[in-house]
Each structure stands twice: as C-alpha cells, then as structure tokens.
Amino acid sequence: MSTQENVITVRGVHNQFGSHVVHHDLDLDVRSGEIIGIVGGSGTGKSVLLRTIVGLRKPQAGTINILGKEIFPNEHHDTDLNDEIGLLFQDGALFSSMTVAENVMAPLREHHPEISDKLAEEIAGMKLSLSGLDESVGMKMPSDLSGGMRKRVALARAMALDPRILFLDEPTAGLDPIGAAKFDELIISLRDNLGLTIFMITHDLDSLYRDCDRVAVLADKHVVINAPLSEVERFDHDWIQDYFGGPRGRAAEGAMSSRLEA
Amino acid sequence: MSSAGFTIAEGSSPRLVVHGRWTIGDGITKIDKAIRDFAATTLDKPLAIDMSDIEALDTSGAMILQRTMQACGGRTVEGEPLHGFEQVEQHHKVLLEQAASNLISCEVHPRPPSILVVFERVGKATENILDEALHILSFVGAVMARMGAMITHPNRLRPTAVVSHMETAGLNALLIVGLMSFLIGAVVAFMGATVLAEFGAEVFAVELVGISVLREFGVLLTAILIAGRSGSSFTASIGSMKLREEIDAMTAMGIDPLDALVVPRALALLLAMPCLAFFAGLLGLIGGGAVCALALDIPPALFMARTQEIIVIDNFVVGMVKAPFFAFAIAVIGCYHGMMVEGSAEDLGRRTTVAVVQSLFLVILTDALFAIFFMELDY
Incomplete structure (x- = not known):
C-alpha cells in the first residue's frame, strides 16, 4: 500500500444549518497511514466535518469517499464501513449501562455474534492493555472512571474491530499535560505499529507539533490549507498567523525544536 | 483471499x-x-x-x-x-x-461467590430502604425549613419560577385531568345505575357520583396523574442538571438548590393541585350528570337539585383538604430523587421510575390515613 493513496476524499461538501452556512465547497484528502490534524476556530465546523465524513450527518451537497466506498451521495444505503472506521467522541460516549469490558466487547459481539465469551474477553483485554489500561478496569462502570481513563476506554472500544481509520474528536482535551503527552505517544505508536490512518480534531498545539504529519486548517467555510505543519505556519492567512504566531503557538514550536535538537 | x-x-x-x-x-x-x-x-x-x-x-x-x-x-x-x-x-x-x-484477559463483571450473594442483596436492600426513608425524611425537613425561612426572607422566593412551574404542571395538565375525571364520573354513574336498577333505586346514582367523585376520585386520580406527569419530570429535569454539574455550579455561586429548584416546584404543585382537584371534581359531576341525562332518564335539573340537597359540602371539603398533602408528597419525592441522581444516564432513568412508584405509594397511603382519620371524626 503506497503511503500516497487517499483513504478519505471529500469534494465540494456544503453543510448548512437553517440559513447558517458552515461549509461551502469544502475539499479534503486524507492519505493512508498519516495522522492528519484538523484545526480551526470555535464554530468553524470541525466536529460537523467529522460527523459528515463518517456518515452521521448528510451534507446538502458534495461527495465523500472512504476507502474507495461512496459514503455520500449513497442512493443504495449499502455502504457498511462500521468495521473499517473507529470513532472516539469528545467525552468518550461510553455506554453507561455496561461495564468497561462490555463496552469494548460491544462492537465485537455486534459484528461477530459467533464470537466466544473467552475470545471476546481476551480481545477486549488486549485492546485495553494497548490503550494503556490494566485488566482491573474491565469490571468497572464508566461513571467510576476519571476523564483520562474514559478516553482510553473509548479508544480501546474504537479499536475493537481493528479499523483502518480512527477518527478522534479532541482526544487530549481535558487531560493533564502528562496524560496528554502519553495519549500522544499512544496515538503515534498505534499508527506506527498497526498502520492506522488517524483523523484528529485538536486544539492542542503540542499534539499538532508532535503527532501530525499534515494539518488541515478550517476557515472561511472551507479547508484553506492541508499541508505539513512547516508549510502551514508560513501560509499567509490572518487566522493561521494568529494561531501559530501567538504565545502558545511559539511556545509549542520552541518546545518541539529544542526536543529535536536534543 | x-x-x-x-x-x-x-x-x-x-x-x-x-x-x-x-x-x-x-x-x-x-x-x-x-x-x-x-x-x-x-x-x-x-x-x-x-x-x-x-x-x-x-x-x-x-x-x-x-x-x-x-x-x-x-x-x-x-x-x-x-x-x-x-x-x-x-x-x-x-x-x-x-x-x-499485551496478552491479558479482562474480567467483565465482578464475580461474587455463590449463594451468599442472595443474602448480601437482601441485606443491602433492607439497609437501603431504611436509609432512604431517613434521607427522604431529612429532605422533607430541609424543604420545610427553607419554605418557612421564606416567610421571614420573602426575597428568597422566586415567583417567576413558581408561576412557570404552575403553568407546566398545572395549567398544561387541565385537558388530561378534565377528560379523565369526566370519564370517571360517567363510568361511576353508569356502573352504579346498573346495579342500583335491580333495587329500583336508580336515582341514587346521583349520590353515588357526587360522593365518590368529590370525596375520593377527583383528587386521588388527579394526584396519580400528576405523580406520573409532573413528579417524573421533576426528577428527570433536576437529575439531568445534577449530571451536568449545574447543581454544583449553583452551590458554588452561593445559590441554594433547594431555594432555586425544589421550593418553587413544591409551591407550584401546592397551589396548582387544589385547583386541579376542584376542576376534576367539577368535570366528574358533569360526566356523571351527562350519563344520567342521556342514559338513565334523570334530567339535569333533577340531578342538580339532588346534588345540592343531599351532597353536603363536607364531601367537597374532605376531598380538597387532601390535595395539598398529595401535592407536597409528589413534589418532594420527585425533587429528592432528582437531587440523588449520580453518575450515569441509567441512574437517572432508575431514579425517575422510583420517584413515580414512591409518590404513587405515598399518595395512596396518605389517602388511606385520611380515610381512617375522617372516619374516626365521623366527618
């Protein structure tokens, strides 16, 4: 599989709520095996874009392809990508009536009803372990977990079926810097070891500098640039200059370059 | 492949x-x-x-x-x-x-040992019931204290909230309460007349309707309906505020959740329930009267005359006196369970069910106590 192959192709997407246009003529390509970061100010429709791509929301116009399959427009409603994509929602969206282990096993049981209890438990255990949790969390309820642990469980659930693309909505939001750094490492190791493509909405500049191969900037209702970070930083656009040129952007960049020198 | x-x-x-x-x-x-x-x-x-x-x-x-x-x-x-x-x-x-x-197998559920679980659950359930009864009692006390304090500090009262809850819990329930009472009145008249006809005493259907609707059915069925309709909505709305930490935010700002959420709801039901019960009694009489006129050959004039003559005002008073007690029980139980919601959406659902079941139980228990009380008084 060449690394230049597109796994997600979005063309001319138009999203509108009432009279409020969120996206107009939006194009986006995501390549196989890359970590792409989506940034943009509040209200520029990052989450709407994610929901549109995975098919949770129908756009007013445009075409969306994932792994060569048509998500929209899809007249036959026959596209079944549920075991090819994993989705991590902002607050985890764990099923509150199930234990952690049952949460991770839920997609396994849904897509492979013939699976034995033992195998499902083993797979769930491994996914939890891959997400950096130990097996004792398996019998806890989601409401007993901290925010960071809930995100890890949600990640384990998103990976239950070995998807080829992971969609992450602000994975490091609400985590402490140490937890966020560990989550970043986890995401990179998943990509390196399992060959995942990762589509990540983030406000965390550290994550952007450390994880992302390319960064797509949402502004003026479309993707203004989708390129490696070094190019994006130099791009002439007011919002981008404010974003990366601000004190936090410079701090994150400084931290990254000093780490590279070391 | x-x-x-x-x-x-x-x-x-x-x-x-x-x-x-x-x-x-x-x-x-x-x-x-x-x-x-x-x-x-x-x-x-x-x-x-x-x-x-x-x-x-x-x-x-x-x-x-x-x-x-x-x-x-x-x-x-x-x-x-x-x-x-x-x-x-x-x-x-x-x-x-x-x-x-990463080769580990995870445990799905805590696995407690054998038959002991049964005893453990019985014990826990018993303890929970006693615990909860105490908690509810202390919650009732707290709400009463806050309401009492409002007499000396009237600026704590939130009239807008009270009126808004009166609208949703009272005014908006008029249609369903009225329809139900009308039908109950009609059914009582019809069923009563069928039995009484065997003794040639059809005309006593008027007394039957008047006494049963004014004394019991009007207020009791209104309370049951309001427990299902408003008690559950109190639990659900306060419970989801609790889940989203809105109640913690209030406390941190120095707003007492009892003042802001519980007392307005309790006051609103206290005021709205007697009105609803009155309305229910009226519609029940109309329902009974309609059946008498249409099916039993008792003309409306006779129905009204007998009602005025025989149904003493005591029956009406006995019915209306119970309304505020039912209202307080429903509102406090609904709000209590809302404030007790913890953790997950599932707990919210469980608490909502428990709130309805408990307030129905309390309404019927209170009604039974009132029945004994009035019987002793020969009222």
Whole structure:
C-alpha cells in the first residue's frame, strides 16, 4: 500500500444549518497511514466535518469517499464501513449501562455474534492493555472512571474491530499535560505499529507539533490549507498567523525544536 | 483471499502452519475453538508456528497466535517475543510483539461467590430502604425549613419560577385531568345505575357520583396523574442538571438548590393541585350528570337539585383538604430523587421510575390515613 493513496476524499461538501452556512465547497484528502490534524476556530465546523465524513450527518451537497466506498451521495444505503472506521467522541460516549469490558466487547459481539465469551474477553483485554489500561478496569462502570481513563476506554472500544481509520474528536482535551503527552505517544505508536490512518480534531498545539504529519486548517467555510505543519505556519492567512504566531503557538514550536535538537 | 485456517504438521515436535487472513473479519472467531483444543493437546511441548502462508494479520489474530504459543511449550523468553515463530514478515513482527506484551484477559463483571450473594442483596436492600426513608425524611425537613425561612426572607422566593412551574404542571395538565375525571364520573354513574336498577333505586346514582367523585376520585386520580406527569419530570429535569454539574455550579455561586429548584416546584404543585382537584371534581359531576341525562332518564335539573340537597359540602371539603398533602408528597419525592441522581444516564432513568412508584405509594397511603382519620371524626 503506497503511503500516497487517499483513504478519505471529500469534494465540494456544503453543510448548512437553517440559513447558517458552515461549509461551502469544502475539499479534503486524507492519505493512508498519516495522522492528519484538523484545526480551526470555535464554530468553524470541525466536529460537523467529522460527523459528515463518517456518515452521521448528510451534507446538502458534495461527495465523500472512504476507502474507495461512496459514503455520500449513497442512493443504495449499502455502504457498511462500521468495521473499517473507529470513532472516539469528545467525552468518550461510553455506554453507561455496561461495564468497561462490555463496552469494548460491544462492537465485537455486534459484528461477530459467533464470537466466544473467552475470545471476546481476551480481545477486549488486549485492546485495553494497548490503550494503556490494566485488566482491573474491565469490571468497572464508566461513571467510576476519571476523564483520562474514559478516553482510553473509548479508544480501546474504537479499536475493537481493528479499523483502518480512527477518527478522534479532541482526544487530549481535558487531560493533564502528562496524560496528554502519553495519549500522544499512544496515538503515534498505534499508527506506527498497526498502520492506522488517524483523523484528529485538536486544539492542542503540542499534539499538532508532535503527532501530525499534515494539518488541515478550517476557515472561511472551507479547508484553506492541508499541508505539513512547516508549510502551514508560513501560509499567509490572518487566522493561521494568529494561531501559530501567538504565545502558545511559539511556545509549542520552541518546545518541539529544542526536543529535536536534543 | 481466503479465511483464516491452520494445519498441524506432525513431526518430532508439534508444528502449526497457519494460512489465510487472520483478521477479526475473516473467520478467526470460527477457528478459535479448534485452535484452543489444539493448544490443550500440546501443552508444554515446544511449538513452532510457520507464518509463511499467512495473508493478513491484525491485532486479534496476533493475540490468538501469541496465546497459543504461550499456552504451549514456547513460553516467551524475556526479550524474545518472536521465539517459536518462523518466517514472519517484517510488518507482522511488530503486531506479534505488541500482542506478546499485551496478552491479558479482562474480567467483565465482578464475580461474587455463590449463594451468599442472595443474602448480601437482601441485606443491602433492607439497609437501603431504611436509609432512604431517613434521607427522604431529612429532605422533607430541609424543604420545610427553607419554605418557612421564606416567610421571614420573602426575597428568597422566586415567583417567576413558581408561576412557570404552575403553568407546566398545572395549567398544561387541565385537558388530561378534565377528560379523565369526566370519564370517571360517567363510568361511576353508569356502573352504579346498573346495579342500583335491580333495587329500583336508580336515582341514587346521583349520590353515588357526587360522593365518590368529590370525596375520593377527583383528587386521588388527579394526584396519580400528576405523580406520573409532573413528579417524573421533576426528577428527570433536576437529575439531568445534577449530571451536568449545574447543581454544583449553583452551590458554588452561593445559590441554594433547594431555594432555586425544589421550593418553587413544591409551591407550584401546592397551589396548582387544589385547583386541579376542584376542576376534576367539577368535570366528574358533569360526566356523571351527562350519563344520567342521556342514559338513565334523570334530567339535569333533577340531578342538580339532588346534588345540592343531599351532597353536603363536607364531601367537597374532605376531598380538597387532601390535595395539598398529595401535592407536597409528589413534589418532594420527585425533587429528592432528582437531587440523588449520580453518575450515569441509567441512574437517572432508575431514579425517575422510583420517584413515580414512591409518590404513587405515598399518595395512596396518605389517602388511606385520611380515610381512617375522617372516619374516626365521623366527618
């Protein structure tokens, strides 16, 4: 599989709520095996874009392809990508009536009803372990977990079926810097070891500098640039200059370059 | 593309030749039992796994291979997770290494031991009931204290909230309460008249309707309806505020949640319920009167005359006196369970159900106590 192959192709997407246009003529390509970061100010429709791509929301116009399959427009409603994509929602969206282990096993049981209890438990255990949790969390309820642990469980659930693309909505939001750094490492190791493509909405500049191969900037209702970070930083656009040129952007960049020198 | 499979090559030591796509979507769930059986027969013998024919591998497939390897003789040597695997492709090595270091089976539920669980649950349930009764009592006390304090501090009262709750819990319930009472009045008249006709005493249906609707049915059925309609909505709305930490935010700002959420709801129901009960009684009489006029040949004039003559005002008073008590029970139970919601949406649902069941129980219990009370008074 060449690394230049597109796994997600979005063309001319138009999203509108009432009279409020969120996206107009939006194009986006995501390549196989890359970590792409989506940034943009509040209200520029990052989450709407994610929901549109995975098919949770129908756009007013445009075409969306994932792994060569048509998500929209899809007249036959026959596209079944549920075991090819994993989705991590902002607050985890764990099923509150199930234990952690049952949460991770839920997609396994849904897509492979013939699976034995033992195998499902083993797979769930491994996914939890891959997400950096130990097996004792398996019998806890989601409401007993901290925010960071809930995100890890949600990640384990998103990976239950070995998807080829992971969609992450602000994975490091609400985590402490140490937890966020560990989550970043986890995401990179998943990509390196399992060959995942990762589509990540983030406000965390550290994550952007450390994880992302390319960064797509949402502004003026479309993707203004989708390129490696070094190019994006130099791009002439007011919002981008404010974003990366601000004190936090410079701090994150400084931290990254000093780490590279070391 | 072929689904996952394996063959066992016999030799001096067992040797597993795997082929096909070892991914979760391609049949490893189906061969899992076979490979478990194989592992059971080759315990503690050095195993070799030949990976030359494998077409695809994912984390689940790698996990099964590692599990088999470790169950058999080829216990992973420290630092050598690929020990025993032959002809592994480069990008499969990483997966097998990952699987080796993450090979755990997780527990799904806490597994308590045997029959003792039954006793434990009985004990816990008993303790919970007593606990909850105490909590509710103390909550009632707190609400009463806050309401009492409002007499000396009238600026704590939130009239807008009270009126708004009166609208949703009272005014908006008029249609359903009225319709129900009308039908109940009609049914009582009709059923009563059928039985009374056997004694030639059809005309006593008027007394039957008047006494039963004014004294019991009007207020009791209104309370039951309001418990289902407003009690549950109190629990649900306060409970979801609790889940989203809105109540903590209020407390942190120095707003007492009892003042802001509970007292307005309780006051609103206290004021609205007597009105609803009055309305229900009226509609019940109209329902009974309509049946009398249409089906029993008792003209409206006679119905009204007999009602005025025989149904003493006491019956009406007995009915209306109960309304505020029912209202307070429903509002306090609904709000209490809302404030007690913890953790998850499921708890919210459970609390809502419990609130309705408990307030219905309390309404009927209160009604029974009132019946005994008035009987002793010969009222």
